[in-house]
Amino acid sequence: xxxxxxxxxxxxxxxxxxxxxxxxxxxxxxxxxxxxxxxxxxxxxxxxxxxxxxxxxxxxxxxxxxxxxxxxxxxxxxxxxxxxxxxxxxxxxxxxxxxxxxxxxxxxxxxxxxxxxxxxxxxxxxxxxxxxxxxxxxxxxxxxxxxxxxxxxxxxxxxxxxxxxxxxxxxxxxxxxxxxxxxxxxxxxxxxxxxxxxxxxxxxxxxxxxxxxxxxxxxxxxxxxxxxxxxxxxxxxxxxxxxxxxxxxxxxxxxxxxxxxxxxxxxxxxxxxxxxxxxxxxxxxxxxxxxxxxxxxxxxxxxxxxxxxxxxxxxxxxxxxxxxxxxxxxxxxxxxxxxxxxxxxxxxxxxxxxxxxxxxxxxxxxxxxxxxxxxxxxxxxxxxxxxxxxxxxxx
Amino acid sequence: xxxxxxxxxxxxxxxxxxxxxxxxxxxxxxxxxxxxxxxxxxxxxxxxxxxxxxxxxxxxxxxxxxxxxxxxxxxxxxxxxxxxxxxxxxxxxxxxxxxxxxxxxxxxxxxxxxxxxxxxxxxxxxxxxxxxxxxxxxxxxxxxxxxxxxxxxxxxxxxxxxxxxxxxxxx
Numbered sequence: 162x163x164x165x166x167x168x169x170x171x172x173x174x175x176x177x178x179x180x181x182x183x184x185x186x187x188x189x190x191x192x193x194x195x196x197x198x199x200x201x202x203x204x205x206x207x208x209x210x211x212x213x214x215x216x217x218x219x220x221x222x223x224x225x226x227x228x229x230x231x232x233x234x235x236x237x238x239x240x241x242x243x244x245x246x247x248x249x250x251x252x253x254x255x256x257x258x259x260x261x262x263x264x265x266x267x268x269x270x271x272x273x274x275x276x277x278x279x280x281x282x283x284x285x286x287x288x289x290x291x292x293x294x295x296x297x298x299x300x301x302x303x304x305x306x307x308x309x310x311x312x313x314x315x316x317x318x319x320x321x322x323x324x325x326x327x328x329x330x331x332x333x334x335x336x337x338x339x340x341x342x343x344x345x346x347x348x349x350x351x352x353x354x355x356x357x358x359x360x361x362x363x364x365x366x367x368x369x370x371x372x373x374x375x376x377x378x379x380x381x382x383x384x385x386x387x388x389x390x391x392x393x394x395x396x397x398x399x400x401x402x403x404x405x406x407x408x409x410x411x412x413x414x415x416x417x418x419x420x421x422x423x424x425x426x427x428x429x430x431x432x433x434x435x436x437x438x439x440x441x442x443x444x445x446x447x448x449x450x451x452x453x454x455x456x457x458x459x460x461x462x463x464x465x466x467x468x469x470x471x472x473x474x475x476x477x478x479x480x481x482x483x484x485x486x487x488x489x490x491x492x493x494x495x496x497x498x499x500x501x502x503x504x505x506x507x508x509x510x511x512x513x514x515x516x517x518x519x520x521x522x523x524x525x526x527x528x529x530x531x532x533x534x535x536x537x538x539x540x541x542x543x544x545x546x547x548x549x550x551x552x553x554x555x556x
Numbered sequence: 557x558x559x560x561x562x563x564x565x566x567x568x569x570x571x572x573x574x575x576x577x578x579x580x581x582x583x584x585x586x587x588x589x590x591x592x593x594x595x596x597x598x599x600x601x602x603x604x605x606x607x608x609x610x611x612x613x614x615x616x617x618x619x620x621x622x623x624x625x626x627x628x629x630x631x632x633x634x635x636x637x638x639x640x641x642x643x644x645x646x647x648x649x650x651x652x653x654x655x656x657x658x659x660x661x662x663x664x665x666x667x668x669x670x671x672x673x674x675x676x677x678x679x680x681x682x683x684x685x686x687x688x689x690x691x692x693x694x695x696x697x698x699x700x701x702x703x704x705x706x707x708x709x710x711x712x713x714x715x716x717x718x719x720x721x722x723x724x725x726x727x
Contacts, residue, residue, distance in 0.1 A: 200672070247647060248615075345617075371617045425707035427616040428688045449688060449705060478675075478686060496675035498683070526673040546672070 199247060200528040201254025202544035204552075206535040207263060213290065214542070214550050215255035215267050220244030222255045222269050226290055230540055231552025240284045240293045246272040248279065248309065252374045252429050254528070258313045258321070265290050266356055268299070268311040268323055281311045281325045285356035299323045299350045301362045306332050307345065307371070310431070314377040314385045320407050321352040322385045323359065324375050330367050343368040344392035347375065349405045363409040366401060368392045374431030376444070383407050388417060388434040388444060388461075398422045400432055400446055402461060417442075417461045420450035433482040433532075434461075435489075443489055443512055445472060445480040456480045458491055460512055468512045473504055479529035483539060487511045490539040490555055492520070492530040500524045503543055505532075505555055520553045587649055587656075589670025590641045592680035598639055598665075599699055606720040607637040608713075609681075609701075610692040613644050614655045618707045619690045625710055627662030633717055634663070642668040643677075643689065696720055 202216035212227040214234070221244055223237035240255075248270050255269040265286040270279045281299040286292060300308055307328035314322050327348040334342035347369045350361030370390035378386045384404040391401035391414075399420050404412030418432075432446035442461040448454065456477040459466035472480050473493050480493035489512050492505040506517040525546035533540045539555035588594075598609065610626065612619035630638050640661055642652040652668045671677050678685050682703060685691055692708060693701040694716050702716070 247645070252615075372615055424688070424705060425618045426688045426690060426705050427613070427618065428686075429615070430686065430688070447686070449686065454684075454686075475684065496679055498679055501675055526671075526675075 198549065199254075200526060200544050200546065201248075202528055202542075202550065203254055203256045204531055204533060204542040204550075205257045205259050206533050206540070207259040207265075208261075209263075210535055212533075212540075212542075212552065213257050213259065213265055214544075215240075215257035215269070216544065216550065217247075217255055217269075220246065222267060222284075224257060224265065224267060224286070224290055224293070225550060227550075227552070230554065231542070231550060234550055238286075238290055238293065240267050241282075241296060248272055252372060252431060253309060253311075256311060256313050258315050260285075260315055260321075260355060261317075261319045262355075263287075263289060264355055265293075266313055266315065266321055267293065268313045270309045270311055270325075273305060278305050278307050278328075279309050281308050281323060283323065283356060283359070287355065294356070297359070299359050299361075300325070300327070300348065302327070302329055304329060304332065308348075310372070310374055312375040312377050312387075314379050316379045316383045316385060316407065317381065318383060318407075319355065320383065321356055321359075322349055322377065322379075322405050323352075324349040324365065324377060324385075324387055324405065326369055326371060326375070326389075328371070330364075343394065343396070345369050345371045347387065347389055347403075349387075351405075351407055351409065353407075361409060363405070363411060365403055365405055365411045366391070366414045369401075370398055370428070372427035372429050376432045376434035378434045378436045378442070380404070380436060380440075384412070386434065386436060386442070388432050388442075388446075390428065390431060390446075391416075396423050396425050398424055398426070398428060399448070400444075402434075402442070415463065417444070418446055418448070418457075418459075418466065420448040420453050420457075422448045422450040422453075424449070430479065433480060435482055435484045437484055437489075437511065438486065439511075441511065443482060443484055445482045445491055445493075447478070447480070456493060458482070458506075458512065470515070472506070473517075477504075481530055481532045483532035483534040485534045485537060485539070488537075488539070490532050490534070490541075492532045492541040492543075494527065494530060494543075501527050501545075503527075503530055503541065503553065505539075505541060507539065507555060518556070520555070521551070523547050586666065587653055588665075588667045589646075590667040590677065591669075591671040592676050594667065594677075595680050599695075602637055602695070602699075604697055605637070606697050607639060607695050608692060609639045609641065609695065610690060611641050611643050611681075612690050613642055614648065614651050615644070616689040620655075620659050622690050622707055623656075623659035623661040625708065625713070626664055627660055628710070629713055629717075630662040630664050636717060636720075638662075638664040640664045640666055642666075643674065643687070644668060645674075646670055646672050 199217040347365040350359040400418040402417040430447040456472040459469035503521040527545040
């Protein structure tokens with residue numbers, strides 16, 4: 162209790178510190194007022210049904226605990242030692258994953274220096290979220306270049322995989338005067354000791370898009386599948402799929418979506434991926450290809466997509482997906498001109514037929530929704546300005 | 557919200573033959589806050605004249621390349637207003653200003669999102685825009701807009717500019 166009170170006081174002090182240290186210009190008061198708490202957040206449910214949320218406030222990464230699926234939250238525990246800057250992209254956020262033995266693993270991107278470069282940070286708790294380890298940098302590369310859009314997953318044997326978007330190959334190409342390096346690259350690191358250390362800077366693929374979140378899905382063989390927005394030559398921003406193996410090997414890169422979206426742009430709109438017991442890959446993704454603009458669901462197979470369907474209406478954004486057995490759940494948000502609607506669709510038959518429903522709405526700013534699965538139930542975690550760390554159970 | 561129809565008065569349509577108007581006084585170092593009401597203000601400020609509205613962010617790598625393009629366009633078309641809006645979340649004004657100093661888009665209007673409810677701001681601009689960057693709108697004298705996502709080809713812009721200078725055809 163004393164510890165959590167101290168955490169709150171420290172958080173309040175840092176909030177004051179960061180608020181007074183920021184330079185706002187006139188007319189921004191209302192928008193600035195709530196900024197101490199960032200909206201980017203992520204949640205995970207552990208084997209005991211405890212919900213853990215990683216979020217950021219006053220420049221600090223925090224972890225909050227809920228024993229009742231989000232109806233109430235404990236005082237947050239601070240993960241970072243020093244307050245850090247904000248990654249303003251809307252696709253970046255602290256992540257939390259649970260280990261096989263109650264561990265909590267947290268990653269985030271720490272902005273560095275003056276040019277929006279960053280590094281991937283990691284911290285763990287092995288005492289049930291009471292304390293977190295001193296953060297470490299996951300990658301060995303210490304160049305002041307872009308490392309960002311971290312993603313974390315734990316495999317069956319407890320090995321931790323962290324993947325991220327890395328600019329080192331683009332930087333090297335630029336230094337060598339090589340023109341037109343497409344995008345950036347996906348790198349990863351693996352921990353065999355519950356996050357005490359990482360080995361890696363293994364390259365998964367070159368020519369990823371630079372600014373979209375990465376989706377991970379662990380497989381039974383210990384590898385972790387990665388789905389990301391790629392830049393296929395010359396500038397096709399469709400998705401690619403490859404496996405990260407525990408020994409650092411990278412599986413073959415396969416094209417996963419075939420929309421043929423040709424553009425030199427940052428969509429800021431990454432995919433989501435889950436593998437079912439029949440090894441089928443369920444995904445949601447976003448494209449603005451001509452005649453095919455929107456969010457889509459489909460089952461990925463070599464060379465094509467099965468059971469593809471559009472998700473939501475024209476304004477659908479930032480879909481996420483989870484599954485349990487034959488049940489698949491997708492959640493997304495849609496702005497209707499006044500409010501952001503949180504919507505979901507559930508399939509009971511592996512993605513062939515769907516039931517869509519409205520879950521919530523907010524008249525303020527909101528983060529991307531996350532779908533969580535636990536014991537035959539789906540929950541949608543949605544951090545909104547008006548209702549922080551909210552959780553909606555899917556009927 | 558941008559509509560592919562005449563948004564201004566018939567009077568504005570009648571004077572569409574007038575070439576590019578004077579550039580706005582909002583150029584220079586000042587960074588102005590862009591919210592859901594700004595679209596209306598910007599259109600009013602450039603009433604009856606063509607202008608370019610371009611969105612970017614510090615996280616968008618292709619946007620950095622586009623900065624030099626805007627400088628080139630602004631340098632050679634001093635009467636064509638170019639309105640540059642950073643979509644970075646509020647609170648990032650310092651970084652936005654640093655980026656503008658580093659990548660130097662020239663004599664353009666400089667704005668940055670002042671509302672963290674980005675969907676609301678985007679909706680006020682164009683309800684079909686899903687946030688991809690760079691995103692630019694080319695408004696003719698009647699404020700009919702052509703929208704472009706992604707890095708824009710300079711020759712396309714020059715072609716668009718040359719079309720604005722020509723007398724309007726009869727409806």
